[in-house]
Amino acid sequence: MPTLMMTKVKDSLDASMKKKAYAFFEKLTQDDTLPGLHIEPIKGSVDGRVRTGRVDDNFRAVMFKLVTQDDSVYVLCGVWPHDKANKIAEAISLTINPVSGVPEVAGVLDALRQAPASASHSVAPVERPAGPASAVSGGLPTGTRQVPPTGGSPSSEVRAAPAEGRTDAPAKKTAAVELGGVAPSWPAGLTLDVLISELGINEKLASAAFAASTDLALTDVVEHADIEWQGLALLDLATGESVEHVKETYGLAPAVASAPAPVGPTQREISDEEVVETLKSDKARNSFFWIKDNDELRRIIEAGDFGAWRLFLHPEQRTYVERDFAGSFRLSGGAGTGKTVVAIHRAARLARANPQARILLTTYTVNLASDLKVSLRKLDESIPEQSVLDQPGVYIKGIDAVAWAVIQRAGEAVAGAAEAVLGAPSVSVLKTTPPGAWAEAIRDSGAQLPSALATPTFMASEYELVVLPHKITSAMQYLRARRNGRGVSLDRAKRAEVWKVIEAYREKARAAGTTDFGEKAAIAAEWLRQSDAPLFDHVIVDEAQDLAPTRMQLLRALVAEGPNDLFICEDSHQRIYGQKVTLSHCGISIRGRSRRLTLNYRTTAQNLAWAMRVLNPGAFTDLEGAQEQHHYVSARSGPQPAEHSEASVSAELDRAANWVRRWMPDPEAESDAGRATAPEAIAILVRDKYKRENVVQGLADRGVSVRSVDREDVKAGLPLVMTMHRAKGLEFTHVLLFGVQDGSIPVSLKDYSTSEEDTKDAMLRERSLLYVAATRARDVLAVSWAGEKSPLL
Known part of the structure; x- marks a missing residue:
C-alpha cells in the first residue's frame, strides 16, 4: 500500500474541496492503480517523478511518486484547478540541496505566479503565509488609503471617501500607519x-536579501522564497545570528562528496531509495511530514492552514520540544512566536516517552486551558488525557482548577495547611469568597487609612503579593515583612491599620467557609509541601506571566525538583492580569536555563510593527527580573494596518459593517484576495463586555450577523465579537480593533493611584492588552475609534 508524505507548500486549502481531497488520498493509500484516480506523469515536466491525480472533474492533485523496494511513497504538494495544477506539475522538482543535503521542493511559487488568472481557488493541505501587500489589498474597503513604508513614524491623517453605500456620511479621517523598518544586521564578514x-541558499534569493535595505523589505523577499527554510535562515542571519548557529539550527551539515545532487534534467538521477532515506532524516522534518494513517490524513485536511502547527516545527521550536533539561526551564517570546505550540508538543513528547508519566499542562484562564486540551487532542489523539490527580497521562486544567482539585484531594488533612496560611485551621476552604468582600472589610474594620490605601484594589494586591506568599498570619509578622516592589511605603502605623482590614477580611471568610483563589493556591501549595508528595513528574505552564506568586508557589510544589520538572512559557509583553512576579522569589530556580524565541510565525511584519509600537514607551521585565527586549521579526508580509477616525459611534459601526462584508468569504467572487478563509476567521475585538454587546446589536441593525463570544468555546459560521481579554490565545486572519478611543483604552487608572509605581504598572497592562489584541491578526489589521483616539496610539 502506498505511503503518503505531506510537504509544506505555500498555498491555501479551499474548504469546498476538503471532502473530495480526503476521498482521493484515502483511495490512493489503498491502491494507486485504481483507474478513477488517473495517476499520470506530466509530459515535459522538469522532474520525471511528478504526478497528477484526478480529484474531480475540475481539480487535480500534484505530487511526487517515489518507488522503493517496499512500496510507493507519494509526496503530496497540493490540489489545484486543472490548468493551474498542470502548470505547477510541469515546473516543480523534488531536490536534495547539493551543499547541505536538505530535501527541497522547488518551483512552486514561480509556477503559481504564472498560473492562469482564472484559477482563483486552490487547495493545498498546509499553511499559506499571506502574500505581499498588493496581493491582499482587496481587503481594504472604499475610502481607505494605504501609505507605503517610509521610515517608521505614523502618517498624518488624510481625508477619506465616505463609507461604501452612503452619500450622506460625514467626512472621515483615515490614517494608514506608516511602518518602515531598520536595516538588517548581517553578521560581520558575511x-x-x-x-x-x-x-546552500539560492543565489537569486541571497542577492535579493542582501539588496533589501530594511527589515520589512527583507520580510517581503523572505516570504517569496521558493524554499521556506532558506528564507528563515536569511531572517536569522539578518538579525545577527552567526553562520554556525544557522548551520546547527537547520541541520546544514556539509554534504559529502557522494551526496545526491538535485533531481532534474541537468543533474544525475538519484535513486528513489536515496530520496526516501533523505526524507526520513531530521533535516527533512522542517518541510516534510509522514502521514501515519487515514485518521491523521483527515485531521490534516480538515484543519487546513490553521493546522500547520501540528505538522511543521521550526528547528528552534523542535529543540525546546525534544531537549531534556537538568531542572526548571523558561521559554520566552513575543506573541506568535510559537510558545504554546512548543508547550503542547512537549507535553505530547514527554507522554510518548514515558506512558507512566504524570504531566500537568496548565495556564491561567479557563478558556486557554480548554484551548490547550483541544489542541493536544488535535495533535495526537492517542495521548492519554487524565482527569484525576496523580495518575499517568496529561492533566489539563487552569491553575485555579488545579488548586481546587488539590484541596479536594487533601480532604480534612487540609486544615493544617489552612492554619499555616490563614492563621486558623479550617477544612471549609473550597467555596469561593464573593466579590465585594474587600470593600466590606474596609468598611467593617474601622481602619483609619488614607483614601488612596482604603481601596479594594490596593488591599487585594497587598494581600496577593505580600501577605499570602510569605504566609503572614499575625500583625507582628506583617510589621516586619519586606514589601519589595510594592511602590508605596507603609510606616508601622499604616501597616497596623492595613492589618485590621486583612483580619476583618479573613474573619468574615472563615465564618462563611470561603477562600479566594489566591488563598486556595497558597493552601494547596502548603499541603503539598507538608505531605511531601508531589503529584506530577512534569509541569508545563503556558502564559506564566499572568500567574500571581501563590500560583507560582503551587507550580513549584506540584513537582519535585529534578530533570524536566518545570517548563515555563511566558511573555512579559502579554501580562494583562496581575502584577510583576519574579520566579526566584517563588522558589523556582532557573540557573541560566532560559531562552527566547524571536521569530513570529503568525503576524505579518506590518501588523507586528504596529503592535510593537504600542509597547515601545513601556519598560517590561521578564520572570527573572531582567529587562525584556522588544525585538521580534516576522517571516510574513501583508498590508499595512489601517487606522480609522470616525465622527460618531454610528459612523464607526458603518465602517465596521463595510469591513466585515468585504472580508467575508464569497465563493462567487472572482478572486478571494483579501477575504477570510472562513467567517469565524474574522474577529472584532473590544475593550469590555458592554461595548461587545453594543457592536453585536449595531452590526445586526446594519444587516451584518456576528456572534458574541464570552466564556463559551468559539463556534464556526459567523464573524466573532469578543473582548480583547477573551481573544488571548486565539488567532484570526482578519481583526478589527473597535472603539480604541481615549477613555476606553486605557481605562480609568484611579484604582491604581496608590503610587506612581502602581499607576505605571497598570498602564503597562493596558499597553499589553492592546498589543495582545493586535497580534491576534494573521493577515489584516484595522483599528477604529470615534472621537479622540487612544493615547496608546
Whole structure:
C-alpha cells in the first residue's frame, strides 16, 4: 500500500474541496492503480517523478511518486484547478540541496505566479503565509488609503471617501500607519559566497536579501522564497545570528562528496531509495511530514492552514520540544512566536516517552486551558488525557482548577495547611469568597487609612503579593515583612491599620467557609509541601506571566525538583492580569536555563510593527527580573494596518459593517484576495463586555450577523465579537480593533493611584492588552475609534 508524505507548500486549502481531497488520498493509500484516480506523469515536466491525480472533474492533485523496494511513497504538494495544477506539475522538482543535503521542493511559487488568472481557488493541505501587500489589498474597503513604508513614524491623517453605500456620511479621517523598518544586521564578514557555497541558499534569493535595505523589505523577499527554510535562515542571519548557529539550527551539515545532487534534467538521477532515506532524516522534518494513517490524513485536511502547527516545527521550536533539561526551564517570546505550540508538543513528547508519566499542562484562564486540551487532542489523539490527580497521562486544567482539585484531594488533612496560611485551621476552604468582600472589610474594620490605601484594589494586591506568599498570619509578622516592589511605603502605623482590614477580611471568610483563589493556591501549595508528595513528574505552564506568586508557589510544589520538572512559557509583553512576579522569589530556580524565541510565525511584519509600537514607551521585565527586549521579526508580509477616525459611534459601526462584508468569504467572487478563509476567521475585538454587546446589536441593525463570544468555546459560521481579554490565545486572519478611543483604552487608572509605581504598572497592562489584541491578526489589521483616539496610539 502506498505511503503518503505531506510537504509544506505555500498555498491555501479551499474548504469546498476538503471532502473530495480526503476521498482521493484515502483511495490512493489503498491502491494507486485504481483507474478513477488517473495517476499520470506530466509530459515535459522538469522532474520525471511528478504526478497528477484526478480529484474531480475540475481539480487535480500534484505530487511526487517515489518507488522503493517496499512500496510507493507519494509526496503530496497540493490540489489545484486543472490548468493551474498542470502548470505547477510541469515546473516543480523534488531536490536534495547539493551543499547541505536538505530535501527541497522547488518551483512552486514561480509556477503559481504564472498560473492562469482564472484559477482563483486552490487547495493545498498546509499553511499559506499571506502574500505581499498588493496581493491582499482587496481587503481594504472604499475610502481607505494605504501609505507605503517610509521610515517608521505614523502618517498624518488624510481625508477619506465616505463609507461604501452612503452619500450622506460625514467626512472621515483615515490614517494608514506608516511602518518602515531598520536595516538588517548581517553578521560581520558575511558574503554572498558564504550564503551560496556554505549554506546552500539560492543565489537569486541571497542577492535579493542582501539588496533589501530594511527589515520589512527583507520580510517581503523572505516570504517569496521558493524554499521556506532558506528564507528563515536569511531572517536569522539578518538579525545577527552567526553562520554556525544557522548551520546547527537547520541541520546544514556539509554534504559529502557522494551526496545526491538535485533531481532534474541537468543533474544525475538519484535513486528513489536515496530520496526516501533523505526524507526520513531530521533535516527533512522542517518541510516534510509522514502521514501515519487515514485518521491523521483527515485531521490534516480538515484543519487546513490553521493546522500547520501540528505538522511543521521550526528547528528552534523542535529543540525546546525534544531537549531534556537538568531542572526548571523558561521559554520566552513575543506573541506568535510559537510558545504554546512548543508547550503542547512537549507535553505530547514527554507522554510518548514515558506512558507512566504524570504531566500537568496548565495556564491561567479557563478558556486557554480548554484551548490547550483541544489542541493536544488535535495533535495526537492517542495521548492519554487524565482527569484525576496523580495518575499517568496529561492533566489539563487552569491553575485555579488545579488548586481546587488539590484541596479536594487533601480532604480534612487540609486544615493544617489552612492554619499555616490563614492563621486558623479550617477544612471549609473550597467555596469561593464573593466579590465585594474587600470593600466590606474596609468598611467593617474601622481602619483609619488614607483614601488612596482604603481601596479594594490596593488591599487585594497587598494581600496577593505580600501577605499570602510569605504566609503572614499575625500583625507582628506583617510589621516586619519586606514589601519589595510594592511602590508605596507603609510606616508601622499604616501597616497596623492595613492589618485590621486583612483580619476583618479573613474573619468574615472563615465564618462563611470561603477562600479566594489566591488563598486556595497558597493552601494547596502548603499541603503539598507538608505531605511531601508531589503529584506530577512534569509541569508545563503556558502564559506564566499572568500567574500571581501563590500560583507560582503551587507550580513549584506540584513537582519535585529534578530533570524536566518545570517548563515555563511566558511573555512579559502579554501580562494583562496581575502584577510583576519574579520566579526566584517563588522558589523556582532557573540557573541560566532560559531562552527566547524571536521569530513570529503568525503576524505579518506590518501588523507586528504596529503592535510593537504600542509597547515601545513601556519598560517590561521578564520572570527573572531582567529587562525584556522588544525585538521580534516576522517571516510574513501583508498590508499595512489601517487606522480609522470616525465622527460618531454610528459612523464607526458603518465602517465596521463595510469591513466585515468585504472580508467575508464569497465563493462567487472572482478572486478571494483579501477575504477570510472562513467567517469565524474574522474577529472584532473590544475593550469590555458592554461595548461587545453594543457592536453585536449595531452590526445586526446594519444587516451584518456576528456572534458574541464570552466564556463559551468559539463556534464556526459567523464573524466573532469578543473582548480583547477573551481573544488571548486565539488567532484570526482578519481583526478589527473597535472603539480604541481615549477613555476606553486605557481605562480609568484611579484604582491604581496608590503610587506612581502602581499607576505605571497598570498602564503597562493596558499597553499589553492592546498589543495582545493586535497580534491576534494573521493577515489584516484595522483599528477604529470615534472621537479622540487612544493615547496608546
